[in-house]
Amino acid sequence: MKYEDFNDNETLELFKQTGGNLFFTTVDAIVNWGRSNSVWPLTFATACCGIEMMAAGASRHDFARFGIEVYRASPRQADVIVVAGTIVNKMAPVLKRLYDQMPEPKYVIAMGACAISGGPFYYNSYHVIKGVENVIPVDVYIPGCPPRPEALLYGVMQLQRKIQTETMRNPRKQPDVFADTDNK
Amino acid sequence: MNNEQLKEKIYSIDSTINIVEGKQYLELNVAPEDLSKTALMLKNNPDLSFDYLICLTGNDLPDAYAVVYHLESTKHNHVVVLKVKAANRENPTLDTVSNIWITADFHEREVYDLIGITFNNHPDMRRIFLDEEDWVGYPLRKDYTDNNIVVR
Amino acid sequence: MEDIIINENQIKQEEYIVNMGPQHPSTHGVLRLKISLKGETVEHIEPHCGYIHRGIEKMCERLTYQQIIHLTDRLDYLSAHTNNEAVCLLVENALQIEVPERVKYIRTILDELTRLASHQLWWCAFGMDLGALTTYFYGLRDRELILDIFEETTGARLLQSFNTPGGLMNDIHPNFIKKVKEFIVHFRKKLPEYDELLTGNVILRERTNDIGLLTLEEAISYGVTGPSGRASGFACDVRKHHPYSAYDKVDFKEILYTKGDCFHRYKARVEEMWESMKIIEQLIDNIPEGDYAVKMKPIIKLPEGEYYQRVEAARGEFGVYVLSTGEKYPYRVKFRSPNFSNLSAINKLGAGHKIADLVAIGGSLDLVIPDIDR
């Protein structure tokens, strides 16, 4: 897929500037190639979006083509946490903990309306987190309720693009906004 | 048995029960102190044998906290609705029916969790969904407020 | 001889507790089971729910009846169509609206397709729980065809929101009938493969036979419905006993088994797939002409009173209880979710078995967690 075919290229350029690719080297290129082509997701799904995530892994859409099929049940071995589904107050600490327990570099994909903003449960709900970025920093947002498997694949490609703007030693500039999480 | 016959049958067993013909099913209004007794009767009477508790709902009615039981008999295929209002508005309590229909165990915990009706003699009266330690209040009550809710 | 008396009870045994979930591959979501172990034997299971409690019942109190539909989808997302049919039926019954025959037929067909899709997904997940990873792909492969049918007609793969009080959102797509027929032909060929791959397999039999026994009395008392309940001999099929939509016009068998172990729960679902296909075949050729919806007022108000509507979702009896005060918003909505009752039996089923059996039991109950937590 060509560069122009993606959306949100502006933010990507921003990453390229702030992501510190001042010292962008061949080593970085190789490492980023490795990292971006081997994003192992954590087995984590809370609700309906999880089913579409499963469908993305199945034969029709075949996640594995991207080398992502290795779903790891343990956060220690996962690279990306695809937040597929609603996150509620009770789950938020768990999610945070799982995220914390992942080794660097780690990425987060917010899949579905719930994960992005609370979606259908934004208004009038007393127990739903209004967007996972209140809990953990998010790299890519995939809207949809649920997003089609292709949309997930597209999101993963966006993530790959983002990974390729990083440097080896300092994969993530954690913005301060994300630093304190109030489990809400 | 259709609703008519069922009504008569129940009257013949216990004439004190207040039976109302509801929209779909017979509705039995019982006083909270009679709950266990009536429930046991409904379950054990061979002609009624309401052995399957379909659904247990807690309500925050304007005048009282109430619980609605939908009962079915797998043998005779008839359904009744049992309704009971908790006596006390501040500290509503009712007797448990989890010893009669085990499934009530979870349902009653749910009612306790969301409406705040306590069930006496329940084996494990704790919150089921919300966090036991942190959560204050019973969200399904009409007067429940919470800063997190964005009202539309 | 007193110095011989040493029994193990005197020794203070520390309780060994293991958490399964909330993030665990085999709880199919965010259920958390707190398991007390003795060795590898499960002594007691304490399910902890609420990790996806979204307060849907509360939210429904501020939504109109049309709007509730899109939330019922999200309860048991694998039988989304069935769930929102329950709300529609409730509204229609309350207002005493007779929907066109065509709607009934289409709803029934979609119901059964939903059930098939759901059971297929269950089959994948069950196989995966037991470690047969390939089932996952075969089940989802066939499920994609159903999703295509859904998507073509309703525009969404999973959460269709296709029902609306008074009928359907849209008419069926012109390709619908053809595609359904093709699918049935295809799936009739593929379903025996499921049996060859998994049902007959000696490992599966060994792992599921006599595991997680539930007697008829227990099933009734726990309110375990759906295929799980019918595996124990609990004749709880709402389609049969309280027919709705077009179920009174079709001839189908209520699959009943007696033993109530994991294998029978497995069998019940596989057999149900055959029955579902039969139902669809009976209906697909006879969809009557007519409107796809009756005209409804833009604002629906139910007369004051209490209503209860039950339907047979893929996992058991799904019920909606509505208390209306005559407003456009319901006063109280309660969903009787099949999984919630089914889950309550898990301690009964699992105690005394191994951890590995617990996975089989959980798989055979086919839990959908957001449906439990609502």
Place this chain on the structure above:
Amino acid sequence: MSGNQIMFVIFSAIILIFSILTVTSRRILRAATFLLIVLISTAAMYFMLNYQFLAAVQLTLYAGGIVVLIIFSILLTSHIDEKFETPALMKKVYAAIAAIMGAVLVCTTLLNYTFTQGNDAAKDVNMNLIGNSLISWGEQGYALPFELISILLLAAMIAAIVVAKKVKTK
């Protein structure tokens, strides 16, 4: 120094260091691991002496068998946080004195004694030889111990089962 010697020094050093660690480590599983290293090095020694079969036996039975059994029992009986308290000083001193005395005594004896190197032709210890010896009777034949081993194993097995199953009858 030839390669052999270097290797001998390395392995004897490993053996000694890790034996000491085995008996002094305060964490039991570490002790078992050190024991494993000692055993593997011993196997290496056997290799150097060109008793390959025995070295492999050492690896299979000692390292892969007994140590595994020991580790199993450790896994069952002790917890990761557990550490032994160091034995009482006096006890340590006594034991050390006894051990060192013994060692010195034996070593001096060894060093003072001149061994007469055997000069019969070295036998190639190949498997045929071992096998034949194992089933032949009489001189250079070990058929009797071979069969006795089976009885020993039977006894051990029965004993282990009896002991292990005992509590069940509570």
Place this chain on the structure above:
Amino acid sequence: MNTGIPLEYFLITATLMFFVGVYGFMTRKNMITILMSVELMLNAVNINFLSFNRYLFPGQLEGHFFALFIIAVAAAEAAVAIAIIINIYRHFQSIDVEKADEMKY
């Protein structure tokens, strides 16, 4: 093959190893560690047997077979010992020899 290393070296290594085992046997309190010390001693003996065999009687195999049988017997011994230790543990929740004195069975 074994040129360059005098027999004494082997013997001294074995001796030291043996006495380390003795030290462990005397200081340790945990039964499993005691068992491990015993294994150390047995190993030392095996080294002795083999080096004697190799250096002094290269034409014979007694030492070799002795070592072989020692290993076999050690295995049997370990099996039974561990069975007993575990049994003790199950009764007393401890495998400390000093505590075992107080244990009445």
Place this chain on the structure above:
Amino acid sequence: MNAILNYLKELFGGIKTLLTGMKVTGYYFVHPKEIITQQYPENRKTLKMFDRFKGEVTMPHDENNQHKCTACGICEINCPNGSIEVISKQVEKADGKTKKELDVYIYKLSMCTFCGICIKVCPQDAITFSQGFEHAVFNKEKLIKTLNKPGSSLKEKVKEVKEVIE
């Protein structure tokens, strides 16, 4: 004897079921034409969603940059989760009357559940579903969209028709 027979029967029966299973997987292994994978980014050119596919809510504009929305706000009220915000402005008409007209039509893609109610209730058929699904972004703000194009206005014809009806 019987025990041994049973033992063997169990053994071979078991092996047979295992082989049946292997037959199925083996069949698919040697039949690559059964592969149903659609290679998504490569097949972008040919990939076509079903025409009813609910990708995102859009507001079609005609060649004159005109849309049909009258800013009546019905969709906003009916949306179950508040994904739509219709902001209207009062416009002074040539004949002196002030008239309500659409200013910004905000659509929060990040919250929409694609239920289709807004489209069903819209009296003007001003909004439809488009088929795009490639929405993933790095920045959440990008998901809040303005559907009416800058400088767009109400389609005259529709207005007329409406006035006639009234």
Place this chain on the structure above:
Amino acid sequence: MSSESLILFFIVAVVLVGGALIFSSLVPAKSFNPAKSEPYECGIPTQGKTWLQFNVGYYLFAILFLVFDVETVFLFPWAVIMKTVGMAAFIEIMIFFLILGLGLLYAWKKHALIWE
């Protein structure tokens, strides 16, 4: 080139594998937070001790394994010469097996071979 070479082989392996380990413990990025080093248990803080309660099954099998392992070790030399020696070897091993078979039978009867 058999014994020493093996040992050298071992050393090479240790060095190279260790090198990879050291490299990756130094080079990659690191972050710290308090939850990171805690044991993982499905996202819930661990309760109680990380300790398996006593389970007879495991060690009983380990013991049985050891016994049979010894047997296997003794079978190997026998197997090598079986072809050349013939009858005598066969008879001896039959005796050997008979005795051990007794043990297996005993274990079977005592239900030691099934998991508790």
Place this chain on the structure above:
Amino acid sequence: MTFNIYDFTSFNQWIDKTLYDNLPSFWALIIEMTLIGVAFLLFYAVIGLFLVYAERKVCAFIQNRVGPNRVGPYGIFQTIADFIKLLMKEIIPINNADKFLFNLAPFIVIIASFMAIAAIPFGKGLHAIDFNIGIFYVMAVSSLGVVGILLAGWSSNNKYSLIGAMRSGAQIVSYELSVGLSMVTMVILAGSMQLSEIVEAQRNGWFIFTGHIPAFIAFVIFLIASTAETNRGPFDLAEAESELTAGFHTEYSGIKFAFFFLAEYMNMFIVASIAATIFWGGWMPLHIGGWVGFNHAMDFIPPFFWYMGKTLIVIFLMMWFKWTFPRLRIDQLLKLEWKYLLPINLFNIILMALVVLMGWHF
């Protein structure tokens, strides 16, 4: 004989000779072994990565999908990307874990498998070390791997790890017996334990054919037992995802996890090569008595390819198992071993002895 062109003995000897002529013997040996060691390690890594890739492709085809195909042509660089990623991943220290053992465990596992590979003959004369106890050595060394697994499980201070480790410990040791005993069966037929001799003995027919029934039984048992010993599905209880998340390596991240991962595949490779060697004639080409032309044609395929081909077939079989069957429960697993495989195996040994005694083999 046409073997000569592919005979690596002379090549090895040539290296040997040049080195020994020019250097003192000790250094020559060190250099030689370092060379061989590095070569093997590379080979090891390549095989490991290839097997991971192969497994993904095989399961993809079984499951009606295409598998990795976006990294390099047909996705062949996929595992390399994985490896780079794992190498560049943070290693997480675990609280309360026994650091020393925690770090040692992957070492033990990977080195055990690495040492075992030293004795495997890839072709005539193409092996690092040719012992006269060859097969027994492989068994001895690979039996050490279990220690690493037990240590990993215990030292991680994690419940799942511990249960997983105990399970796989019990499993591996149990099945090691069956592996050993079925090897014994074949040793009876071969009359030697030296791997090169075993291969040589199959010059006139592979053992699976010459030993007919008992050899076939032994092969089946070997296949099952070695699948179990390598902890692969349907015997992957130790890392049974659906129960124990990731089993004994739950807490391992980055390269340490990669070691476990690699070791698993290498163990599979080792048992498959052993199976190929003792049952399928190792690098011996397929000969059919009487068909001279055919035999000559077969001889032209290099032995290394014969060897690899056979090994890969066995590996494919194991993958086929994994992707078909449900996982066993621990008690069934042990029942299978102790009630079926072990008695059958003992019986089979007697049968084989009888066959050899009576000269019933070909």
